[in-house]
């Protein structure tokens with residue numbers, strides 16, 4: 001066995017974990033271990049390379065392409081003369097790939113106290129890790145503090161034929177060379193919603209196959225219903241269908257076999273995109289070797305300070321969080337950073353009001369309780385729904401069917417939840433976050449400030465005013 005190097009801190013993962021180590025750690029010896037993400041084992045984690053950033057860089061041109069129909073409704077004739085997929089793709093990765101490489105270079109040579117170990121780590125003892133490099137060589141290291149920021153991975157369908165056909169996921173589909181004519185998207189969550197928007201906007205005939213009865217089914221029931229209806233106007237949407245198998249056809253296409261409410265169905269398609277969720281990577285780390293047991297749902301258990309039950313081991317992001325969201329992983333990374341630097345004055349992560357946005361068409365954004373959850377929990381609430389189409393900017397947009405729904409506590413006047421479906425939902429939700437985070441009363445929020453007229457934020461203003469509070 002070779003020499004076992006010892007470090008003060010070891011971070012597993014170069015996504016959100018990578019942001020922890022800055023010049024304030026100059027007096028510590030730090031190892032960053034990274035296996036890389038996607039087929040090219042890219043440095044820098046999911047959000048930068050395979051997740052938030054490239055998807056939203058696709059969504060913006062998709063929004064432009066999809067605006068043709070809406071423009072026509074307003075008396076403007078636009079035509080979509082072509083989608084230059086490779087140009088769109090190369091613009092996106094032409095920006096991202098150099099950032100990825102610069103990040104890797106910085107970690108390789110940028111700080112003398114930081115050692116980048118490229119390989120896959122697993123625990124082989126108490127705060128001891130074995131790193132297996134691509135070429136199969138191994139190195140063991142130990143560390144006083146270990147930060148697990150190992151993220152999550154795409155879940156693969158486990159049905160007959162899955163190994164015999166090429167299945168795309170969010171890891172691969174953004175780098176394809178040509179747009180397919182037809183595409184089947186399996187799943188009805190965030191990834192399915194966003195890719196259904198962008199590929200259908202680019203002219204692909206998209207069929208979304210979901211096993212649940214509505215898309216985005218964890219959203220407020222009114223939002224989920226509206227979103228399902230909207231996407232059904234642009235794509236073929238098949239609900240309550242269970243995946244049975246895949247078959248490779250002789251002409252190169254793939255047959256997707258399902259069983260739905262009206263019996264078996266099959267779809268012959270050029271490309272299959274699986275979007276059936278993600279699995280946390282804790283199960284790949286042999287955590288039992290360091291005395292750390294995974295929670296029943298596969299999460300690495302952490303307390304509010306991001307500490308695992310094993311002293312000196314921390315975890316953050318997808319691997320340990322309830323939320324698979326970058327802004328949550330970032331907040332948790334800041335907590336770990338602070339607590340490593342100031343162990344005697346630890347801070348906790350604030351998970352009270354975690355928002356999310358789905359960048360589909362229409363956009364969806366939400367925070368707090370859904371109406372069905374409030375009902376199930378027996379929480380007393382009042383609610384209000386404000387249509388975009390009933391405020392001035394909604395008239396300008398000739399909007400139909402998009403809305404903001406608020407739930408509030410009738411006693412305290414505090415917001416319990418907000419659910420927005422429509423243009424710029426991801427931006428419109430932000431004042432709600434501010435109000436909830438700082439305990440602002442709905443009435444004070446509605447009337448204690450100016451609301452710019454006739455901006456789209458009047459949707460939120462009017463929803464606040466419509467809440468039946470004394």
Ligand SMILES: Cc1cc2nc3c(=O)[nH]c(=O)nc-3n(C[C@H](O)[C@H](O)[C@H](O)COP(=O)(O)OP(=O)(O)OC[C@H]3O[C@@H](n4cnc5c(N)ncnc54)[C@H](O)[C@@H]3O)c2cc1C
Nearest residue numbers: 013015016035036045046051052121151317318324325326
């Ligand atoms: C298509 C898509 C779109 C998304 N869009 C959004 C969005 O718009 N907004 C949002 O908030 N969130 C979005 N997300 C979620 C977001 O990307 C993740 O929540 C976030 O990237 C998680 O960060 P992380 O640091 O926990 O994990 P990652 O960024 O995945 O980092 C984990 C790191 O650990 C490394 N690793 C794993 N196992 C090992 C090992 N054994 N040894 C060494 N290294 C290892 C990996 O190589 C990787 O670098 C999206 C996700 C996807 C897939």
Ligand SMILES: NC(=O)c1ccc[n+]([C@@H]2O[C@H](COP(=O)([O-])OP(=O)(O)OC[C@H]3O[C@@H](n4cnc5c(N)ncnc54)[C@H](O)[C@@H]3O)[C@@H](O)[C@H]2O)c1
Nearest residue numbers: 187188189190191192211275276277278324325357358359
């Ligand atoms: N805008 C964003 O913030 C954003 C965008 C994309 C992804 N993400 C994050 O990434 C995570 C993963 O996204 P996702 O869409 O893959 O997962 P998801 O959990 O949002 O949706 C998974 C979907 O797959 C279905 N499904 C699960 N198992 C299945 C099976 N065996 N057969 C058929 N269908 C099955 C589920 O019913 C659900 O509709 C999300 O939880 C989200 O937190 C965030």
